[in-house]
Amino acid sequence: xxxxxxxxxxxxxxxxxxxxxxxxxxxxxxxxxxxxxxxxxxxxxxxxxxxxxxxxxxxxxxxxxxxxxxxxxxxxxxxxxxxxxxxxxxxxxxxxxxxxxxxxxxxxxxxxxxxxxxxxxxxxxxxxxxxxxxxxxxxxxxxxxxxxxxxxxxxxxxxxxxxxxxxxxxxxxxxxxxxxxxxxxxxxxxxxxxxxxxxxxxxxxxxxxxxxxxxxxxxxxxxxxxxxxxxxx
Numbered sequence: 538x539x540x541x542x543x544x545x546x547x548x549x550x551x552x553x554x555x556x557x558x559x560x561x562x563x564x565x566x567x568x569x570x571x572x573x574x575x576x577x578x579x580x581x582x583x584x585x586x587x588x589x590x591x592x593x594x595x596x597x598x599x600x601x602x603x604x605x606x607x608x609x610x611x612x613x614x615x616x617x618x619x620x621x622x623x624x625x626x627x628x629x630x631x632x633x634x635x636x637x638x639x640x641x642x643x644x645x646x647x648x649x650x651x652x653x654x655x656x657x658x659x660x661x662x663x664x665x666x667x668x669x670x671x672x673x674x675x676x677x678x679x680x681x682x683x684x685x686x687x688x689x690x691x692x693x694x695x696x697x698x699x700x701x702x703x704x705x706x707x708x709x710x711x712x713x714x715x716x717x718x719x720x721x722x723x724x725x726x727x728x729x730x731x732x733x734x735x736x737x738x739x740x741x742x743x744x745x746x747x748x749x750x751x752x753x754x755x756x757x758x759x760x761x762x763x764x765x766x767x768x769x770x
Contacts, residue, residue, distance in 0.1 A: 583618055586611035591619050594630070594641045597655070598724050599742045602637025612639060627651040636741035658724070662703065663696060663717045669755050670695045671726065671739045672747045678739075685739035686730065692718055 575585055583591065590612040593600050602609040612619060613634070620630050627646055632639040643655055660668070671687065678685035693714055700710045721727040727737040747755075 583615060583622070584611075587615035587619060590615070591622055594619070594623070594639065595654075597640065598726075599638055599640035599740065601725075601740065601742070604725075604728070609637065609639075626654055628654065631745050633741070633745055636744055638741045638745065640742055640745070658720070661713070661717065663699070663713045664720060665755075666696055666699055667692065667714075667717045667721060668726070668743070668747070671721070672743045673756075675739045675741065675743050679744075686736055687727070687739060688737075689718065689735040 573579075573582070573584065575581070575588075581588065586607065590600060590605075590608040593605065593608055594612075600608050600612055612632070616630070616632065623630055623641055624644070627644050628641045629644045630639060631642055641655065643653060644651075670692065671685070674687055675685040693711075696714050696717075700707070703710060703713070705713070718727070722729070722737070726740050726743065728740065730736045730738060
């Protein structure tokens, strides 16, 4: 057996090696995390703090300057981009810099068939009356330059005048009032003050949900209900 190299095979091998050396090797680097790319496969354009603000708006019910001290400035810095992201979902941003509150609502798409992403919660009669009362307290506090704060006893007293408008006993009415107050807490319309179990701050978001004209119109309706004798209810 001969161990001499075949000159033909050796020549072919050399040509192949030269050709291999001539071909550039392309290596695609894995994307690295930085301020814009937060994770593998990330194609988002918003910085991290703006994404957190966007998520809070979608989770709801709002971003409050006091409750969300870090998200609020991120929202303001990236307002235009966040509005664009919400528009892609048929949503619009409602933002009041003076009050320090922002939330999302369904965009008015007119006849366009668009999905509804935001959860809705039907309001009972007592829910509506309570919202109006809280909105009035917010307006009065604003006029004094204060934050609106209400106590459980004050809300119960304000709603008690409507008991005759509901076909229920006293215990049943009290349960409805308690349920309405709890709904306001669950939706962050009311936020309990630290160290005070029975006192709550009213969210400034109510100013954006109910205009002064809405308050005036609803007040007239509920005033008529209050003045209607029980026998005619």
